[in-house]
Amino acid sequence: QGQLVESGGGSVQAGGSLxxxxxxxxxxxxxxxxxxxxxxxxxxxxxxxCITNDTTTCYADSVKGRFTISNDNAKNTLYLQMDNLKPEDxxxxxxxxxxxxxWWRDFSNARMRHFHYWGQGTQVxxxx
Numbered sequence: 001q002g003q004l005v006e007s008g009g010g011s012v013q014a015g016g017s018l019x020x021x022x023x024x025x026x027x028x029x030x031x032x033x034x035x036x037x038x039x040x041x042x043x044x045x046x047x048x049x050c051i052t053n054d055t056t057t058c059y060a061d062s063v064k065g066r067f068t069i070s071n072d073n074a075k076n077t078l079y080l081q082m083d084n085l086k087p088e089d090x091x092x093x094x095x096x097x098x099x100x101x102x103w104w105r106d107f108s109n110a111r112m113r114h115f116h117y118w119g120q121g122t123q124v125x126x127x128x
Contacts (some may be wrong), residue, residue: 002026002117009122016085020118034071034114036080038124040091047110048093049080049094052078052101060108062081062088063120085126094095095119 008020019050035050050058050067057069068081078095096115104110 002097004086004097004117004119006093006095006119006122007090009093009124011127012085012127014086014126014128017081017083018085018092018124019080020080020122020124022080024041024076024095025098027097027117030100031099031101033098033115034069035079035096035098035107035110036069036072036096037096037110037112037115038089038091039094039121043091045112047104047107050102050104050107050110051078052103054101056101056103058103058107061106062108082124085124087126087128088110090124090126092123093122094121 003025006025031053033052036048037045041047051069066084070079097117098115
């Protein structure tokens, strides 16, 4: 049984940075797509960034130029480097995985049903 475990969340002022990590294990399928989603209180979970096993990436328009997704296969760890954070970036951030390659021009259009495996989330709060 696969497992996804997020870490690295916290509180930061606007303009600051955070790096989220997601330790992933037990997933042996290939090709695959890994992703970060976020959910603000009272809102639908939305896609933030994705990366495939051949390192193709995609981002939500709202984070392009500020967030960077990467995956270290040797460490089985997915990362999300978040720079120039804004209050609207506040939310619970989730790591997700799915069999196969997936890509969106604007990853905010991705939905939960597109991904089959999920972590428990890590909280990010950005104050103004």
